[in-house]
Amino acid sequence: MNNLKEKKCFLLDMDGTIYLGDELIDGAKGFLKKVKEENKRYLFLTNNSSKNKGAYVEKLEKLGINAEEEEIFTSGEATTIYLNKRKQGAKVFLLGTKALEEEFEKAGFELVKERNKEVDFVVLGFDTTLTYEKLWIACDYIAEGVEYIATHPDFVCPLAEGKCMPDVGSIIALIKGTTGKEPLVVGKPNKYIVEAILEKYKLEKEEIAMVGDRLYTDIRTGLDNGLSSILVMSGETDEKMLENTEFVPNYVFNSIKDMIDIV
Incomplete structure (x- = not known):
């Protein structure tokens, strides 16, 4: 896990990673708090293009997470x-x-x-x-x-x-x-969304870890674009899907709660 401790930015999928529907996933707030305590950053990265940044800020606030629009990036x-x-x-x-x-x-x-x-x-x-x-x-x-x-x-x-x-x-x-x-x-897992993030936030690929619940979007984003990939089993992916996938993540956790100690 030492490699993850070196990461400066976590790209966080939202649906299935931070929350499911209107329910906050246990440990999400603790993880976000720890990232900021370590003077690192996170970006909420979602393929859902039906909402704008303001809508996500509002939703996260209702779930008890204070977020700024610049911390949210959509497809x-x-x-x-x-x-x-x-x-x-x-x-x-x-x-x-x-x-x-x-x-x-x-x-x-x-x-x-x-x-x-x-x-x-x-x-x-x-x-x-x-x-x-x-x-x-x-x-x-x-x-x-x-x-x-x-x-x-x-x-x-x-x-x-x-x-x-x-x-x-x-x-x-x-x-x-x-x-x-x-x-x-354009969106995950394709290079265009990663290139847009690198340009806008002045980041390097080796500084970033991609965290999400979907193998064919979140995990493939990391694998195809030179980012560390972290799968959380709190959303779409189940054990059978993980066993049979061609998109093998670098790291697997039950949920984002289990990542708190590795930041």
Whole structure:
């Protein structure tokens, strides 16, 4: 565990790692307190692009965690950073919530909401307001050759009580079935979200550990991008999944509570 004691920043997945639904995972507050006591930092990193930073600050505060907006980084923000490098002020057809729309508008993008308009990118976020009409228009643009970006690849949004809420990955599969096309994906486990974090927070890869409950996003983020990877068994992954995975974490803990002594 000595290697982990040398880390200066912990990237913390939220759903399944810090909380499940509206329930704080035991030990989360103690871990965060210990990180700050050691003069280290953490960033709450989530693939959930349905909410903005303010919403996460509010949710964490309700759970008893005081967080600042600069301590939260979403796949939605990473996508705006990536697209602004490609074309500032681009015209975007966005499948996203009102919160994600506001984030894109704040970043300088022009949101197109009708068909048969000039569009630079189609962006698929975790859209809990998704309608058939929005999906149909997106598929038309994608089929016509408009570049297609997704905020993240997760298939299911983790919730308490084992509820099965379709996430972006499920909609990616639907769009592929309709258009035959797949998106460039910005969020975990892809390099674009890591590059955005390194740039914004002035960090080096060797200073960072990625902590999360999902093998194919959180753990793969570490493995594919040169970060230490830490799996917590408090969310999606069970023992059978861990035994059969190709994405073998560097470290495994029952929950973040068990990490307090290794910071």
